[in-house]
Amino acid sequence: MLDPLKIRRDFPILERQVYGRPLVYFDNAATTQKPRQVIEAISDYYQTYNSNIHRGVHYLSQQATQAHENARARIRKFLNARESHEIIFTRGTTEAINLIAASFGKAFIRPGDVIMVSELEHHSNIVPWQLLCEDRGAELRVIPIDDQGEILMDVYRELLDERVKLVAVTHVSNALGTVVPVEEIIRLAHLNGSPVLVDGAQAVAHFPVDVQAMDADFYCFSGHKIFGPMGIGVLYGKTDWLEKMPPYQGGGEMISEVSFERTTYNELPFKFEAGTPSVSDTIGLDAALAYLEQTGLEEVRAYEHQLLMHLLMRLSEISFIRILGHPRRQSGVVSFLPGDIHPYDMGTILDKLGFALRTGNHCAQPLMNHFGIQGTIRASLAFYNTVEEIDRLAEAIRRTEIMFR
């Protein structure tokens, strides 16, 4: 069984106080905290073997290249991708989606084609497709959800037709915590001949992901939401698709031979990795995944499920709290509305009491529109949170309400 107190000792920031009170960090969907092991791996890189990679014969360059490629190998294993060259480094989920929109879009999207997303999506899995649709004369089609926060699978089936050239869905909703049945979505899309991109930003830190088992064509996530550094992300793509797609950006590293007449491109994954990558961050991400491997993602899932149940119970005991959505499968994200108190006002008071929560539309305005609201308060969990912190939050929400009255 996972021991959160032991884990907490690895996260220096969790020891700090804000406004003279112990920090309670419930904003893990926005970004997660970093264990000492990640911070030390980055520091070690800069202190002992900082060097540019792939291009140098000297010792430091080889050491840095090795560490960078080790990270790719670990990510392959982490996602259970078939090949390391199917792992492409990006700046984050947002850049990974933009890469697909630009490159896949250029190769495969024609006027009249359809890109399909769901009503649950984060703006970064909406806007790149809107830009692409505008550019190519294509159409964005939206799979609706119900008030529980579930994708309407019957409607999805009906919306799939021969014009659908790509389906892009989130694995876990960052606002409601819905775990989307991506396996079924992919199966149906493939029957229709449509590839699927899965936005795994809110999934990978919370349960094991197997891209081959789910048969995703593309899968992406951000390092900073999985206890790794900011500025690094991952795009997984099936070899067949990546081979057929043109480069995303031009520059060093992504080429094979360059002349003014003609340039040929490097092999995968380098074709999609122009310029110097953020080597310190791939090394930090490697350390984060090593940490998670050691902890065990099944243990993380089981522990976070207990936390989630406790959070839902505590919130439902407070009469003026309305929880948004009740998905069948939920990850550790809960959005709620505090009666007639504005979420921002309650969030501000809770902040002064030491609680880091998020208020607002969570970069999911169409989802907020579905519920006819501007925003919510969101508590999002990670494996270092505790039952005691949840109890303290519930107590603080009650106290805040009394203050407003």
Ligand code: PLP
């Ligand atoms: N997709 C989802 C579901 C998210 O929650 C987020 C960030 O909150 C993103 C995409 C964008 O991630 P990033 O800003 O790290 O690129």
